[in-house]
Amino acid sequence: MTEKHAAARGEIARRFExxxxxxxSAAEAxxxxxxxxxxxxxxxxxxxxxYLEKILLAFTxxxxxxxxxxxxxxxxxxELREREAEYLKKQGLSADYLxxxxxxxxxxxxxxxxxxxxxxxxxxxxxxxxxxxGLFSLFEKQTFESFSTDGLSEKMRENFDFCREYxxxxxxxxxxxxxxxxxxxxxxxxxxxAIGRAVLEKGYGVVYEGAMTALxxxxxxxxxxxxxxSARLMEADLLILDDLGTELPGKGTVSxxxxxxxxxLIANRPTIISTNxxxxxxxxxxxSRLFSRLTGEYEVLLFDGEDRRGRE
Numbered sequence: 001m002t003e004k005h006a007a008a009r010g011e012i013a014r015r016f017e018x019x020x021x022x023x024x025s026a027a028e029a030x031x032x033x034x035x036x037x038x039x040x041x042x043x044x045x046x047x048x049x050x051y052l053e054k055i056l057l058a059f060t061x062x063x064x065x066x067x068x069x070x071x072x073x074x075x076x077x078x079e080l081r082e083r084e085a086e087y088l089k090k091q092g093l094s095a096d097y098l099x100x101x102x103x104x105x106x107x108x109x110x111x112x113x114x115x116x117x118x119x120x121x122x123x124x125x126x127x128x129x130x131x132x133x134g135l136f137s138l139f140e141k142q143t144f145e146s147f148s149t150d151g152l153s154e155k156m157r158e159n160f161d162f163c164r165e166y167x168x169x170x171x172x173x174x175x176x177x178x179x180x181x182x183x184x185x186x187x188x189x190x191x192x193x194a195i196g197r198a199v200l201e202k203g204y205g206v207v208y209e210g211a212m213t214a215l216x217x218x219x220x221x222x223x224x225x226x227x228x229x230s231a232r233l234m235e236a237d238l239l240i241l242d243d244l245g246t247e248l249p250g251k252g253t254v255s256x257x258x259x260x261x262x263x264x265l266i267a268n269r270p271t272i273i274s275t276n277x278x279x280x281x282x283x284x285x286x287x288s289r290l291f292s293r294l295t296g297e298y299e300v301l302l303f304d305g306e307d308r309r310g311r312e
Contacts, residue, residue, distance in 0.1 A: 008132065012125050013111060020109035023100040031098050034091075041087055048080050123203020126237070130200050135208060139200070142193035156187065159301050163191045167198035172237040172269060179294055180274040181282075182303025188274040192240050195272065199238050207236035211257075211273075212247040218256045234263045237270075244275040249285065258290045265297055273298070 035042035054073055061069065088097055102109040104120040111121035144164050149157065166175065180188040196206045209217075217229040233239060239260075247253050264271050273294070275282065283291045 008125060008128050012121060012128055015124070016109055016111040016121060019103060020100075023102050023109060027098060027100040034098075038087075041084075044080055044084055044087070048077070048084070051077055119203070122205075126203055126205040127200065130206065135196070135200060135206065138208065139193045139197035142190045143197055144191075144194045147187065147190055147194060153304055155302065155304060159187075159303060160191065162301065163195055167195045170195075170199050170202060170204065170238070170270075172204060175238075175270040177265070177270050177298040178272045179298040179300045180272070180303060181279065181300060182276070184276055186303040188303050189242055192242065192272050192274055196238065196240050204237035205235075206238045206240065207232055208240040208242065209233065210242050210246065211244045214241060214260070215247045215253050215256045218260065219252065230260075233260055234267070235269070239264060239269070239271045241271060241273045244273050245277040245281070245285065254287055254290060258287070258293070261290065261293055265293065271298075 031045065035045055051073060055070065084098075085095060088095060100108070104118060107113045107118035107120060109120075111118055117125075144160075144167070147160065149160060152160065166178070169175070178192075180192060182188055193208070196208050200206050214233055218227075218233070221227040221230050241260075244257075247257075261271065277285065279295070282294065286294075
């Protein structure tokens with residue numbers, strides 16, 4: 001874990017603790033208000049609160065006496081809960097009115113379930129890191145809403161609708177890999193960025209990197225004991241690799257690209273790759289095993305039309 005990532009986790013954990021404390025304080029305030037309003041309800045609460053002391057006292061007795069007393073206490077406590085529920089119903093209040101209203105019902109705003117990070121905390125962490133890294137700023141102008149559909153060909157309109165649906169239904173466990181193929185300025189980068197923005201807002205981890213930058217980072221870490229940049233590329237919920245084909249050619253580059261693509265395929269993590277190269281150029285530039293991965297394991301979207309960048 002990088003120092004930046006560790007600091008982010010500490011900040012998110014602090015925020016979760018604050019959320020949990022607010023929810024519990026609000027619940028206690030609601031209970032206190034009802035107790036102050038109605039002495040009968042206050043008596044029910046006081047009796048419930050005394051049960052912890054009674055239970056602890058029961059455990060000081062011999063085993064048989066403790067079992068009998070605990071059984072009696074459980075029955076009495078159940079009756080008190082029923083009286084409390086009936087009171088809330090008569091007041092027109094929900095059954096969970098006195099309970100803390102956590103934002104996440106799964107973890108109770110703890111951030112962890114059975115020692116594993118809850119999806120809600122993971123989402124907060126991913127959004128925090130994305131803002132810190134500037135990804136949201138990068139995607140700010142390239143959204144589905146800002147993509148002009150005027151004059152689109154039928155094929156490009158299909159691509160737009162497909163990408164928007166892909167983003168709306170994105171799931172790192174089931175979403176497919178995409179390969180955007182087409183000339184310069186036809187909307188590949190805009191739509192991949194729009195997907196990235198939507199996926200980030202859902203709380204998933206997104207890494208957006210140019211092919212040249214990504215593969216150079218992997219090469220720099222080739223002999224390093226720790227490989228934080230390589231891990232970042234391989235472990236993101238969604239990797240968007242832009243401008244494949246602009247990296248320096250060579251067997252080393254092809255090997256790193258194959259390693260990255262293959263590792264993500266094995267881990268079942270979706271990747272979006274965009275390239276200006278044609279299918280023939282891809283086949284010529286990369287080894288057959290890599291080309292077969294791109295054409296066999298990725299859904300290929302062909303982009304056509306004139307350069308849109310001046311109009312947008």
